[in-house]
Amino acid sequence: MTLSTEELLEGILDGRHRALARAITKIENRQDGYREIVSGLYEHTGSADVIGITGSPGAGKSTLVDKMAKTYRDQGLTVGIVAIDPSSPYTGGAVLGDRIRMASNVGDMDVFFRSMSARGSLGGLSTATADAVKALDAFGKDKVIIETVGAGQNEIDIVQAADTVAVLVPPESGDNVQMLKAGILEIADVFAVNKADMDGADRTVQELEEMVHMDDGHVSVTAGHHGMGVEADVDMPEKDDAAADAPEPWETPVLETVATTGEGVDAFLDTLQAHADWLAETGQIDAKRRQRTAEEIRTLLREDAGALVERELAAHGGVDALAERVLDGETDPYSIADEVLEPFVACVDAED
Amino acid sequence: MSQSQEERSIRCLVAKVGLDGHDRGAHVIARAFRDAGFEVIYSGLHKAPDEIVQAAVQEDVDVIGISILSGAHNTLVPKVVDGLKEYDAFEDTLILVGGVVPDEDKAHLKELGVAEVFGPGTSMEETVEFVRENAPER
Numbered sequence: 001m002t003l004s005t006e007e008l009l010e011g012i013l014d015g016r017h018r019a020l021a022r023a024i025t026k027i028e029n030r031q032d033g034y035r036e037i038v039s040g041l042y043e044h045t046g047s048a049d050v051i052g053i054t055g056s057p058g059a060g061k062s063t064l065v066d067k068m069a070k071t072y073r074d075q076g077l078t079v080g081i082v083a084i085d086p087s088s089p090y091t092g093g094a095v096l097g098d099r100i101r102m103a104s105n106v107g108d109m110d111v112f113f114r115s116m117s118a119r120g121s122l123g124g125l126s127t128a129t130a131d132a133v134k135a136l137d138a139f140g141k142d143k144v145i146i147e148t149v150g151a152g153q154n155e156i157d158i159v160q161a162a163d164t165v166a167v168l169v170p171p172e173s174g175d176n177v178q179m180l181k182a183g184i185l186e187i188a189d190v191f192a193v194n195k196a197d198m199d200g201a202d203r204t205v206q207e208l209e210e211m212v213h214m215d216d217g218h219v220s221v222t223a224g225h226h227g228m229g230v231e232a233d234v235d236m237p238e239k240d241d242a243a244a245d246a247p248e249p250w251e252t253p254v255l256e257t258v259a260t261t262g263e264g265v266d267a268f269l270d271t272l273q274a275h276a277d278w279l280a281e282t283g284q285i286d287a288k289r290r291q292r293t294a295e296e297i298r299t300l301l302r303e304d305a306g307a308l309v310e311r312e313l314a315a316h317g318g319v320d321a322l323a324e325r326v327l328d329g330e331t332d333p334y335s336i337a338d339e340v341l342e343p344f345v346a347c348v349d350a351e352d
Numbered sequence: 353m354s355q356s357q358e359e360r361s362i363r364c365l366v367a368k369v370g371l372d373g374h375d376r377g378a379h380v381i382a383r384a385f386r387d388a389g390f391e392v393i394y395s396g397l398h399k400a401p402d403e404i405v406q407a408a409v410q411e412d413v414d415v416i417g418i419s420i421l422s423g424a425h426n427t428l429v430p431k432v433v434d435g436l437k438e439y440d441a442f443e444d445t446l447i448l449v450g451g452v453v454p455d456e457d458k459a460h461l462k463e464l465g466v467a468e469v470f471g472p473g474t475s476m477e478e479t480v481e482f483v484r485e486n487a488p489e490r
Contacts, residue, residue, distance in 0.1 A: 002444075002490060018439050021412035025490075029360045092361065093386035099407060100396035106403050112410055117391045119359065 005033040009040045012139050017109060020139050024114055027135065028128045038131050044138035046289075048080070049276050051143065052162030054124060054184070057150025059168040060194040062101035064259035064268075065147050069111045070104035071265055072143050079105075080112045080136030083147040084125055087117040094118075098147060112136060124148035124155030130296065133161060151184065159187045160295055163288060164275045166190040166268070169208065172200035185211060188252050189275050192268055196256035208254045247282035250275065312340050362487050364415040367395040367404045369432065372422035377450060381417060384476040390415075390483070401428055405435030408445060414487045420451040425461065433464050444488040450474070 003011065003022055011019025026034045051068075053061050062083065069079045083098035096115035105111040114136075118126045125148060136144045148158050158165055167188035191212070193205050253271050257264035279285040313319050322336050366382045368375055375397055385392045393411050395404060408416050420428060429449060436442040442465060449461055450470045458469045467486055470479055 017409055018441060021410055025363075025412040031360070087391075088386060088389075091387055091389040093389045094391045095382055095386050096391060096393045099393055099411075106400070107406060109406060109410075113407075114410055115391075115393050117361070119361070 005036045005040075008033075008037055012041065012135060013044060015140065017112065020112065020135060021114070023135050024128075024132045027131045028116065028119075028126070030128075034131075038134060041134050041138040045134050046137065048133075048137040048141050048144045049164070049272075050133055050137070050146065050162045051272055052146045052148065052158035052165040053168065054148040054151045054155065054158050054165065054187075055168030055194070056152065056170065056173070059150070059170045060257075060259045061147050061150070061168055062098040064168065064192070064194060064257060064265070065098075065145055066102045066104050067259055067262045067265045068145060068269060069102070069113075070262075071269055073105065073108060073111060077142040078110045078140065080114075080133075080139065080141035080144045081147065082114050082116055082129055082132050082136070082144070084116045084118050084129060084149050086149050087119050089120070092119070112139070112141065118149050121157070122155070123157030124151050125157040125161055129157075130161050130292075154183045156183055156187050160292055163279060163285060164189045164272050166192055166272065168192050168194045169204060170195050171198045171204045173204060189250065190268070190271050191252060191254040192257045192264075193254065194257045194259050196264065197258050197261075201256060205254050205256060212252045212254065247284070248278075250278050308344070309340065312343065316340055362390045362415065362483065363393070363411060363413045364390050364417060364483065365393045365395060365404070365408050365411060365413040367399060367407070367416060367418045367432075368397050368420075369399050369401060369404055369418055369428045370420055370422050370424045371398060372420065373397055374421045375419070377421070378417075378419040381419070381450065381476070381479065384480060385417075385483070388480045388484075401431035402435055404432050405439065405441075408432075408436060409439045409441050413445065414490070415446045415448065415483055417448045417450060420449065420453075423452070425449060425451065425453055426457060429461055429466060430464055433466075444490060446483070446486050446488055448479075448482075450479075 003019060008019050008023045008026070012023055023037050025031075026037060053065055055061050065081060065083070069081060072079050083096070085094055085096045085098060087094040094117035096117060099113060099115055102111070102113055105113070114132065116126050116129060116132065118124075121127055125146070129146060133144050133146060146158060146162055148155060165187050167184050167190070169191060171193060191208050193201055193208065195201065255264060255268050255271060257268050259265070279288065313322070316322060316339070325331050326333055326336070364385050366378050366385070368378050378394065382392045382394050393407065393413065395407060404416065404418070416432070418429065418432065433442060433447070436445060447466045448468055448470065449466050453461065453469050453471060461469055468482055
């Protein structure tokens with residue numbers, strides 16, 4: 001059964017699971033028509049809260065996500081989940097095991113759980129994750145949760161994809177906490193010390209709190225606080241006359257959870273909600289989404305430009321032939337790059 | 353990273369249905385599929401047929417490999433098949449059964465829509481090859 005792009009779009013807006021699932025596959029595979037699908041979905045997005053869950057492997061991300069989904073469902077909300085696991089650098093294959101932990105939501109189709117392979121991406125998400133989230137949003141999910149690949153220090157793509165980022169830290173990771181400082185500490189809107197019933201949890205909470213407070217007054221919690229190079233005050237003129245009551249900065253809370261029993265999950269979700277409210281009240285959500293969209297446009301353009309370059313490469317006899325010429329000592333990579341790009345440069349120059 | 357062309361990957365659900373707790377075979381096949389470059393979603397143990405259906409629909413898998421060693425295949429497999437039909441997911445999903453299935457039941461399962469039944473002693477290569485050749489065109 002092959003569904004056309006229109007049928008898929010219609011099916012998604014109609015709330016049909018099969019259409020949503022197939023659309024996500026098309027997006028992942030970059031199959032014909034996927035761009036039309038995503039652009040068709042765009043006007044229906046923006047209503048879901050997008051929450052990112054990240055943390056080291058075995059921190060309890062999947063189990064916590066399961067409990068989160070269950071709690072949201074009890075509140076009458078619908079949930080979409082995208083869970084990413086790593087792919088093999090050798091074969092491209094993957095074992096996607098996050099679904100096993102989804103025990104609390106068995107048989108509940110209003111929790112739409114999708115496993116995704118990172119497909120070689122190194123930032124903790126896959127290239128298609130953001131678009132899959134859009135599909136879930138347009139489908140009408142109230143909450144969309146993104147569970148990243150088990151993260152080390154630098155898997156911080158989640159910042160671009162989610163409105164609120166929670167970083168899970170297992171107890172006894174004192175040394176790791178030191179290492180977390182550079183990358184993951186900066187992206188957390190909420191810390192959860194999961195497995196809080198284990199020894200060492202208190203110490204980890206304490207260390208995280210110390211770290212958060214150490215940053216007080218230094219890390220400005222603004223649109224640019226995730227270090228994506230966007231000035232905080234872009235396009236926020238309404239703040240001009242309100243400078244006196246500048247938005248309260250968000251102080252990253254440190255919570256304790258035991259995902260296996262559900263302990264602390266309610267408080268955790270309340271905190272996520274508080275952050276979402278804060279984003280809305282301070283107008284940060286707009287800045288965040290503007291920044292995200294800008295990045296999306298850039299990524300898309302890079303990809304499209306890359307495809308054009310590939311075509312031009314083929315016209316020059318393919319990259320292998322060119323590499324051969326370099327190896328034969330005829331030329332060098334820089335000259336070839338100049339040569340291949342020449343028509344593009346000419347075009348752009350003509351426009352100036 | 354410039355990709356104008358598709359990046360299709362075969363997605364498989366390796367499913368343990370019913371009460372038997374023997375998952376060594378499922379693990380081995382999951383690993384073999386991974387090494388063949390497939391994306392494998394493993395269901396975990398003791399799943400009910402509708403959980404498998406839910407997973408298959410949401411994950412939009414090309415292939416479902418059902419591992420049953422309890423002898424309950426004649427009860428469980430039809431339920432999975434019916435569930436898939438309910439979501440229009442039956443036609444373009446390749447259904448495989450692995451486990452200990454008597455010959456007389458094999459014919460019955462195939463009539464239901466199971467593409468192949470793999471018994472003890474089947475080589476990994478054979479299974480992987482079968483999936484490669486028969487994964488549905490979409």
